[in-house]
Amino acid sequence: TKSEFQLPNMASPQRLAIVLSLFLCVAGAPVDETVCPDAAPVQACTGPSSPVEYLAQLASVAQYDKSKRPSCGNSTFAGPTVVEVQLRLTQVNQVDQKLGHVTVNGYLRAWWKDPRLAFNANGSCLEEVVLEGEDVSRVWHPDLYVDNLVSITKEGGSLLEISPDGSVWKSEQITLRVKSPLNLGKLPYDRQRCKIILASYSQSIKRMRVIPRGGAIGEGISGVGVVAPAMTSAVWSFEQGEGAVDDSGFEVAGKVETESSWDYLTLEFQYSRQPKYYQDQVIVPSVLFLFVSYIQFFVDPAAAPARAMLAVVPILIMRTMSNHVYQSLPEGSQRMWLSDVISATMFLSVLAACQFGVVQYFQLREKRDAAKLAGLQKDKQVAEKLCSACKDEKISLLDMLSRCAATAVPDDKSAAHNAQVLLSIQEPKGEQQATDGVACSSPATPLGSCRSTAPKLTLEEPVRSSGSHRQSELSAKYNMSEVDLLFIKEAQRVFERFDADRSGRCNAAEVRRALTYFNIYLSTGCTAAVLCMFLRDQGSASPADEAHVTLTFDQFTLLLSHVDRYAVHAKRHVARGGGRPGLVARLQCLPPSRRCDLLARALFPVVVALTILVFCTLLPLY
Numbered sequence: 001t002k003s004e005f006q007l008p009n010m011a012s013p014q015r016l017a018i019v020l021s022l023f024l025c026v027a028g029a030p031v032d033e034t035v036c037p038d039a040a041p042v043q044a045c046t047g048p049s050s051p052v053e054y055l056a057q058l059a060s061v062a063q064y065d066k067s068k069r070p071s072c073g074n075s076t077f078a079g080p081t082v083v084e085v086q087l088r089l090t091q092v093n094q095v096d097q098k099l100g101h102v103t104v105n106g107y108l109r110a111w112w113k114d115p116r117l118a119f120n121a122n123g124s125c126l127e128e129v130v131l132e133g134e135d136v137s138r139v140w141h142p143d144l145y146v147d148n149l150v151s152i153t154k155e156g157g158s159l160l161e162i163s164p165d166g167s168v169w170k171s172e173q174i175t176l177r178v179k180s181p182l183n184l185g186k187l188p189y190d191r192q193r194c195k196i197i198l199a200s201y202s203q204s205i206k207r208m209r210v211i212p213r214g215g216a217i218g219e220g221i222s223g224v225g226v227v228a229p230a231m232t233s234a235v236w237s238f239e240q241g242e243g244a245v246d247d248s249g250f251e252v253a254g255k256v257e258t259e260s261s262w263d264y265l266t267l268e269f270q271y272s273r274q275p276k277y278y279q280d281q282v283i284v285p286s287v288l289f290l291f292v293s294y295i296q297f298f299v300d301p302a303a304a305p306a307r308a309m310l311a312v313v314p315i316l317i318m319r320t321m322s323n324h325v326y327q328s329l330p331e332g333s334q335r336m337w338l339s340d341v342i343s344a345t346m347f348l349s350v351l352a353a354c355q356f357g358v359v360q361y362f363q364l365r366e367k368r369d370a371a372k373l374a375g376l377q378k379d380k381q382v383a384e385k386l387c388s389a390c391k392d393e394k395i396s397l398l399d400m401l402s403r404c405a406a407t408a409v410p411d412d413k414s415a416a417h418n419a420q421v422l423l424s425i426q427e428p429k430g431e432q433q434a435t436d437g438v439a440c441s442s443p444a445t446p447l448g449s450c451r452s453t454a455p456k457l458t459l460e461e462p463v464r465s466s467g468s469h470r471q472s473e474l475s476a477k478y479n480m481s482e483v484d485l486l487f488i489k490e491a492q493r494v495f496e497r498f499d500a501d502r503s504g505r506c507n508a509a510e511v512r513r514a515l516t517y518f519n520i521y522l523s524t525g526c527t528a529a530v531l532c533m534f535l536r537d538q539g540s541a542s543p544a545d546e547a548h549v550t551l552t553f554d555q556f557t558l559l560l561s562h563v564d565r566y567a568v569h570a571k572r573h574v575a576r577g578g579g580r581p582g583l584v585a586r587l588q589c590l591p592p593s594r595r596c597d598l599l600a601r602a603l604f605p606v607v608v609a610l611t612i613l614v615f616c617t618l619l620p621l622y
Contacts, residue, residue: 212254225254
């Protein structure tokens with residue numbers, strides 16, 4: 001209205017120009033698609049106007065038979081029907097590692113050409129015919145099946161689209177569970193391949209060829225068999241194929257193999273495991289529990305319960321961990337990297353536990369040897385008394401021990417027998433004796449011709465010693481009992497065992513080995529230094545070269561009586577002129593139990609590191 005809009009005062013030609021400009025702007029403005037435009041004039045069309053009319057028209061054609069495969073372009077069946085197949089993968093639902101089953105969601109698509117379904121698009125009421133549901137089964141479609149199928153579920157029905165030239169496209173949403181064994185050798189760094197093998201159930205290659213979408217007829221890899229958009233999974237990651245659909249999707253070519261005159265199309269895609277779960281829950285704990293086993297080497301072996309716990313608990317935990325891993329894995333003979341890692345770590349833990357058993361064994365021996373030394377030192381006064389007696393009698397300690405042995409006291413019969421032996425030894429040859437048991441042929445028999453009927457005694461016949469034993473006179477003289485001599489005899493046995501040349505003297509190396517039988521552990525250099533100090537303290541001279549020092553049994557026995565005084569500071573001494581002792585000397589100064597722990601502390605981390613390095617190196621070979 002005039003109140004709402006008024007043109008300014010201007011000449012009529014100017015007003016006319018403004019009105020024309022506004023008209024042109026309104027005419028050139030885009031049409032609002034949300035508003036239905038005015039009805040356009042309806043053009044007349046021919047042919048079916050809906051899929052129902054198309055199917056009715058198709059059913060009226062006598063030559064169409066859906067049980068027959070499509071003919072070639074010349075209306076003959078001279079050549080096979082080519083069917084292109086493709087899987088549009090949408091999601092990998094489940095991977096059953098124990099059974100080797102893979103469940104996927106997607107759309108199974110197929111393309112083929114059926115000249116019998118062609119219709120004229122010019123003037124037709126439909127650009128393409130789309131069939132859904134049960135109508136799909138009213139036309140011919142390939143009888144494809146999945147060769148490695150476990151189960152199949154059709155989720156959303158199927159769709160079939162027919163183009164005017166007879167080209168057909170079929171798509172159906174399915175959930176497939178297929179048998180696709182997994183190669184778990186490199187678990188948890190494994191890559192898997194899921195294979196879906198398709199083929200025609202009734203048509204051989206003479207009547208139908210199955211190929212991937214856009215692929216070549218015949219055996220080989222070509223076309224696009226699998227196409228997928230972006231997919232996510234907490235367990236698996238999906239690699240890019242040979243050609244990427246976009247930055248996050250992939251497509252993979254199909255592979256055709258012909259067997260027994262049938263085409264088998266393999267639709268395959270790869271997926272790899274995300275190893276974080278197994279790294280955090282299996283591998284890292286296995287290594288950490290090895291360190292728990294390592295801690296036991298620093299625990300005093302005398303604390304047996306605590307050390308036994310540290311030795312056994314890692315083994316039980318790793319065994320439980322191995323059982324947990326196999327709950328979701330096949331219990332077959334396939335070698336797996338992860339299983340071997342767990343077995344290796346458990347084996348190292350078992351070795352650590354066995355080391356604890358060896359240490360306990362050595363400790364029992366050390367306690368027994370220490371008891372020997374304690375018994376010998378308890379009779380220290382006896383040893384000193386024996387050595388003093390040896391000086392008085394001017395004999396060695398070995399002779400003193402033999403003289404202190406119990407003496408036999410013969411009975412009356414043994415005394416008479418021994419007297420007769422002595423008498424027969426002193427009797428001159430040929431002398432005739434008128435005693436009992438002597439017979440002569442006649443009184444005139446010459447001297448010496450008498451035959452004695454008594455048994456002939458010779459020097460070789462032993463003197464009878466049956467009877468009783470009593471304390472020797474020497475033992476009674478110095479007031480020493482046989483019990484006091486037991487540990488001295490034990491020292492004699494050890495000394496004679498290590499006196500290799502039977503010279504009655506032992507050098508420093510031999511004395512060092514002999515001292516180990518009394519739970520005294522010194523290096524050879526320390527032993528030589530101790531021997532020289534002991535000889536000087538006893539008033540004897542020591543050699544200038546400590547390595548040449550030797551001890552007699554008398555000196556060895558006295559040394560055992562006072563060795564505790566020297567052993568306290570002996571380990572500070574080194575062989576031949578001082579300096580820092582070497583590794584061998586340090587090990588010689590340790591008892592076997594501590595030596596085992598020391599070696600385990602040094603070698604166990606090296607063995608663990610080498611084991612990890614070896615398994616990392618061997619991973620590509622699984």
